[in-house]
Amino acid sequence: MGDLLGVAVLGAGHMGADHIRRLDQVVSGARVVAVADPETERAEEAVAGLEGVVVHEEALAALDAPGVEAALIASPGPAHEEALLAAFARRLPVLCEKPMVPDPAGALRVVEAEARLGRRLAQIGFMRRYDAEYRRLKSLLDGGALGRPLMLHCTHRNVSSPPYFTSDRLIDSSVSHEIDAARWLLGQELTAVTVMRPAPSSAAPEGLWDPQFVVFETERGALVDVEVFVNCGFGYQVRCEAVGETGSARIGEEHGVAVTAGGASRLEVPQDYLVRFADAYDREVQAWVDATRRGEVTGPSVWDGYAASAIAEAGVRSLHGAGRVTVDLAERPALYAKPGS
Numbered sequence: 192m193g194d195l196l197g198v199a200v201l202g203a204g205h206m207g208a209d210h211i212r213r214l215d216q217v218v219s220g221a222r223v224v225a226v227a228d229p230e231t232e233r234a235e236e237a238v239a240g241l242e243g244v245v246v247h248e249e250a251l252a253a254l255d256a257p258g259v260e261a262a263l264i265a266s267p268g269p270a271h272e273e274a275l276l277a278a279f280a281r282r283l284p285v286l287c288e289k290p291m292v293p294d295p296a297g298a299l300r301v302v303e304a305e306a307r308l309g310r311r312l313a314q315i316g317f318m319r320r321y322d323a324e325y326r327r328l329k330s331l332l333d334g335g336a337l338g339r340p341l342m343l344h345c346t347h348r349n350v351s352s353p354p355y356f357t358s359d360r361l362i363d364s365s366v367s368h369e370i371d372a373a374r375w376l377l378g379q380e381l382t383a384v385t386v387m388r389p390a391p392s393s394a395a396p397e398g399l400w401d402p403q404f405v406v407f408e409t410e411r412g413a414l415v416d417v418e419v420f421v422n423c424g425f426g427y428q429v430r431c432e433a434v435g436e437t438g439s440a441r442i443g444e445e446h447g448v449a450v451t452a453g454g455a456s457r458l459e460v461p462q463d464y465l466v467r468f469a470d471a472y473d474r475e476v477q478a479w480v481d482a483t484r485r486g487e488v489t490g491p492s493v494w495d496g497y498a499a500s501a502i503a504e505a506g507v508r509s510l511h512g513a514g515r516v517t518v519d520l521a522e523r524p525a526l527y528a529k530p531g532s
Contacts, residue, residue, distance in 0.1 A: 195220060195221055195222040196220055196221040196222070196260055196261055196480055196483055196484055197221075197222060197224040197258040197259050197260045197261070198214055198221050198222065198223055198224065198259070198260070198261050198262065198263055199223075199224065199225040199226070199227065199253040199254055199256060199259040199261070199262045199263070200214070200223055200225070200226045200227075200253075200262075200263045200265060201226075201227045201228075201250045201253060201254075201262060201263070201264045201265060201266045201270075201274055202227070202228055202264065202265035202266030202267070202270075202288075203226055203227075203228040203230070203233050203234040203236075203237040203238075203265075204228070204233070204265070204266075204267075205465075206265045206288055206465075207226075207228070207237065207263075207265035207266070208233075208236075208237040209465055209472070210263055210265055210472075210476065211223055211226065211237045211238060211241075212237075213472065213473060213476055214263070214476065215241055217473050217476075217477075218473070218476050218477050218480055219477070219480075220477075220480045220481065220484055221261075221480045222243075223238065223241060223244050224243060224244060224245070224256060224257075224258040224259055225244065225245050225246075225247060225253040225254075225256035225258075225259055226238055226244060226245075226246050226247070226253060227246075227247040227248065227249060227250045227252065227253035227266075228246075228248070228266075229248055231246055231247075231248050234246045234247075243258075250266065250270070250273070250274050250277070251277055254274075254277055254278060254281055254283065255281075259283070260283070260284075260483075261283055261284040261285065261286075261483050262274070262278045262283050262284075262285045262286075263285075263286045263287075263476075264278075264285060264286070264287040264288060265288045268289075268290045268291075268292065268293045268364075269293060271287055271288075271290075271291055271292050271301075272292045272297045272298075272300065272301055274287075275287060275291070275292070275301050275304075275313060275493075276300075276301065276304055278312065278313070279304050279305060279308060279312055279313075282308075282312065283312065284312050284313075284314075284479075284483045284488060285312055285313040285314070286313075286314050286315075286316060286475075286476065286479045287313055287314070287315055287316060287496070288316040289315060289316050289317055289367055289368070289371070289496065289499065290363060290364065290367055290496070290499065290500060290503070291315050291493060291496025291497065291499070291500065292496065292497075292500060293363055293500060294500065294504070295497065295500045295501040295504050297500075298493075298496055298497040298500040298501070299497055299501075299521055301313075301493050301496070301497070302493050302494055302497045302521075302524065302527075303524075305493050305526070306524040306526050306527075309526070310488075310526070311488040311492060311493075311526065312488060313488070313492070313493050313496075314479050314482075314488055314489065314490040314491060314492070315490070315491040315492065315493060315495055315496040316475065316491075317368065317371040317372070317375075317490075317491045317495065317499075318468055318471040318472050318475045319368055319371070319372050319429075319468070319471060320371075320372075320375055320475075320490065320491060321471040321472075321474040321475040321478065322468060322470070322471035323470065323471075324442035324443065325372065325376070325431070325442065325471075327442070328376060328431065328433055328440055328442050329375065329376055331433070331440050332376055332377070332433055332435070333378075333531075336435075336438060336440075337433055337434075337435030337436075337437060337438040337439060337440060338435040338436030338437030338438060339435055339436045340376075340377055340413050340433055340434070340435050341413055341414070341434050341435060341436060342413060342414050342415070342416070342433075342434040343373055343376065343377070343413070343414075343415040343416070343431060343432070343433055343434075344416055344430075344431070344432040344434070345369045345372075345373075345415065345416065345417040345418070345430065345431050345432075346417075346418050346420075346428060346429065346430040346431075346443070347365055347366065347368065347369060347417060347418065347419045347420070347428075347429055348418075348419075348420045348421070348423040348426070348427065348428040348429075349365070349420075349421040349422070349423065349427055349464075350422075350423065350424060350425070350426060350427060350462050351394075351421070351422050351424065352395075352396070352399065352401065352421040352422055354396075356396075356399065356421065357399070358398075358399055358400040358401070358403075358510065359507045359510065361400070361401060361403050361419050361421055362386065362403070362405065362419075362503050362506040362507050362510060363500070363503040363504070363506070363507060365419050365421060366403075366405055366417055366419050366503065366506065367499045367500075367503050368429075369405075369415070369417045369419075369431075370407070370498075370499045370502050370503060371491065371495060371498075371499050372431065373407060373409075373415045374495070374498065374499075374530035374531070375491075375495075375530060375531055376431075376433065376531070377409060377411075377413055377415075377530075377531065378529070378530055378531025378532075379409040379410050379411050379413065379530060379531070380409065380410045380498070380518070380520065380530055381407045381408065381409055381410075381415070381498075381502050381518055382408050382409060382410050382517065382518050383407070383408040383505075383515055383516065383517045383518060384405065384406070384407050384408075384502065384505050384506045384509050384515070384516055384518065385405070385406045385509055385514065385515045385516070386403055386404070386405050386406075386506050386509040386510040387403070387404045387405075387406075388400050388403055388404075388510070389402060389403075389404065392420070392422055392423075394422045394423075394424055395422045396422070399422075400510070401419075401420060401421050401422050402418060402419060402420035402421075402423075403418075403419050403420075403510065404416065404417070404418055404419075405417040405419065405506060407502075425460060426460030426461060426462060427460070427461045427462055427464055427466070427467050428443065428460065428461075429443050429464075429467060429468075430442065430443030430444070431443055475490070478490060492527050492528070493527075494523055494524070494526075494527035494528075495527075495530070497520075497521070498520060498530070501518060501519070501520055501521075502518050505517070505518045505519075
C-alpha cells in the first residue's frame with residue numbers, strides 16, 4: 192500500500208459525487224484513482240480538477256484499474272451485490288453505501304461469500320453510527336444512565352421524495368437507517384414489525400403512501416416507533432428519543448444556523464441528508480480509510496446490512512396488508528458480532 196490509499200468509487204451520482212469530493216478535500220490518507228458510472232459524462236464532471244483519475248463505464252473495469260487498493264460503492268442498491276462479490280474476489284476492502292443489497296436473499300449471498308473468506312472486507316455505510324449525537328446517545332444507553340431501555344421514538348422526515356420513490360422505499364430505503372440505528376443503540380435484534388398508514392399527505396405524489404408509522408419489537412421487549420414522512424415540505428429532520436426505566440434522552444433537536452434579519456429571527460432547517468449528516472459522513476469515511484491502511488475492518492458489517500434488508504422486507508409485507516410480521520433471520524456466522532457492537 193502506498194502513502195495514499197488508492198480508491199475506486201463506483202457510482203458518481205448524488206452520493207458518489209459527494210464521496211469523491213470528500214476523499215479529495217476532507218479525508219486524509221486516500222486518493223481517488225478510478226471512478227465508474229454508466230453515465231460517464233456525470234463521472235467526468237465529478238472528477239473535474241482531480242489528477243490521475245481514470246473514468247470507466249463499467250464497475251469491474253474500475254476495480255481492475257492500476258493503483259486501486261480499495262473500493263467505495265455508491266451505485267444504486269441493485270448493483271451492490273455484483274460489485275461486492277467482485278471486490279471480495281479481488282480481496283479489496285470495501286465501504287458500501289446502504290442499502291447493502293435491497294433483497295434479503297442477495298444480501299445473504301454477500302454474507303456467505305465474505306464468511307467463506309474467513310475475514311471481513313466490507314464496512315456498510317450506516318453513517319448515523321458516526322454522528323456525534325447518536326454516539327452520545329449510545330454511550331448513555333450502554334452506560335446505564337437511562338436504566339433498562341423501554342422505547343425509542345424516532346422521526347425521519349424529508350422535504351420531498353424523488354420521482355422514482357415508491358411506498359416500499361419509505362421502508363427499505365428511508366427506515367433502513369432507523370432499523371440499523373435501533374439495533375446498534377439497543378444492542379438487540381428486531382423481532383417483529385407492524386406498519387400503519389394514516390391518510391396520505393396532500394403533498395404526497397399520487398399513489399405514494401406517505402407518511403407511514405412503523406412499530407418494531409425487540410428480542411428483550413423494547414418497542415421502537417418510527418414516523419417516516421418523505422414529503423413534509425419544510426426540511427430534513429431526524430430525531431430519536433430513548434426512554435429508559437430511570438431517564439430519557441433526545442437527539443436531533445434543531446441546531447442549525449440562527450438568522451436574524453428584517454426584524455425577525457429564524458432557525459435554518461437542513462434541507463438534505465448530506466447537510467445534516469455531513470460530519471458523520473466525514474468521520475465514517477475517515478475511519479474506513481484509517482482502518483484499511485492498518486489492515487483492519489471496523490464499523491457496520493455485511494451481517495448488519497443483511498439484517499436491515501431482512502427486517503425491511505418484513506416491513507414491506509406488513510405495509511401491504513400482512514399486519515404484524517415476525518422477522519426471520521438466518522443463522523449469524525461466528526465472524527460477525529451481535530448487534531450493538
